[in-house]
């Protein structure tokens with residue numbers, strides 16, 4: 228999700244100008260609505276030219292909310308663990 232004040236890559240973010248609510252689904256609005264919103268956000272991310280940079284930013288800064296780089300928080304944590312494991316195995 229694009230936020231002002233970030234680095235140069237955000238200029239190319241596909242989510243610029245898109246309703247940001249889908250990137251931060253609220254379960255208070257209903258589980259089904261939250262799942263649909265997250266799916267829509269990930270669809271935007273899939274065609275984003277800076278998905279790698281966005282995911283890297285979210286992992287490095289420990290973003291705990293929202294869809295970044297096409298992943299929700301739980302998926303980013305799993306990605307981070309897998310990345311660390313790969314590094315350990317190749318060291």
Ligand code: SF4
Pocket residue numbers: 228229240241242243250271272273275276277278279281282294295296297
């Ligand atoms: S990957 Fe998704 S959240 Fe990140 S900049 Fe692109 S569209 Fe926005």
